[in-house]
């Protein structure tokens with residue numbers, strides 16, 4: 141295969157994958173929504189969960205996006221230095237988004253800031269956003285595709301706490317944000333929390349936390365305990381499905397962290413909604429694609 145043929149093949153696969161992610165929720169999110177549905181007893185909460193499930197089925201049956209807001213496309217790329225299309229990746233992901241925009245179709249969500257012009261192709265300056273992790277001695281390329289909708293992006297916030305504010309300060313920051321802006325996203329939410337030194341390190345981690353599978357835990361037992369405590373705390377608000385009240389508010393709370401400067405606690409929160417459209421695909425050097433988030437998908 142020539143380089144051009146390889147680029148075309150991967151672009152086509154990514155365009156199909158992006159379009160698919162907009163229509164079908166990942167397996168873990170579908171399972172979690174069913175689990176939360178079983179815990180509800182009120183007619184309103186159960187009716188909303190049942191409507192969500194019907195919405196999902198219709199999206200697949202009618203081959204349409206499962207939420208009208210298909211978001212701004214974000215890609216988390218973990219790329220081996222020996223992956224053959226590393227240098228072409230950003231351009232081909234952009235082209236894949238354009239193709240998916242017309243094929244899926246996806247809502248036009250890329251407005252050039254300061255010009256206030258919608259490009260109508262879902263691409264623009266810096267969109268789609270591509271975050272990179274480079275892996276030495278490897279020839280695979282893992283790609284997380286994420287659709288950042290407007291509602292689920294609005295509760296995002298980052299700040300740097302005084303060190304004395306401690307873990308209590310982190311808890312207050314997260315709960316203040318959930319009780320004020322949480323409802324801008326459609327619950328049940330997936331809450332990503334980043335704890336690091338500064339606003340940008342914490343913010344990136346808080347979004348990365350949303351890529352983790354539901355039910356996973358931070359490997360540090362204390363951080364994992366804090367995930368559970370935050371989950372219980374946010375659930376006790378009782379947002380319920382679509383914020384109409386219910387037993388739970390969240391599908392989970394994921395904390396990602398780094399070591400930090402002793403004088404600062406950078407903290408950030410990012411939120412995914414019930415329509416948490418993230419997909420994970422792994423390409424080998426021959427461009428065979430394996431989708432891990434959605435069972436039975438061939439690209």
Ligand code: SF4
Pocket residue numbers: 207208209210289290291292324325326413414415
């Ligand atoms: S918060 Fe999520 S489900 Fe609600 S409108 Fe936005 S993308 Fe759709």
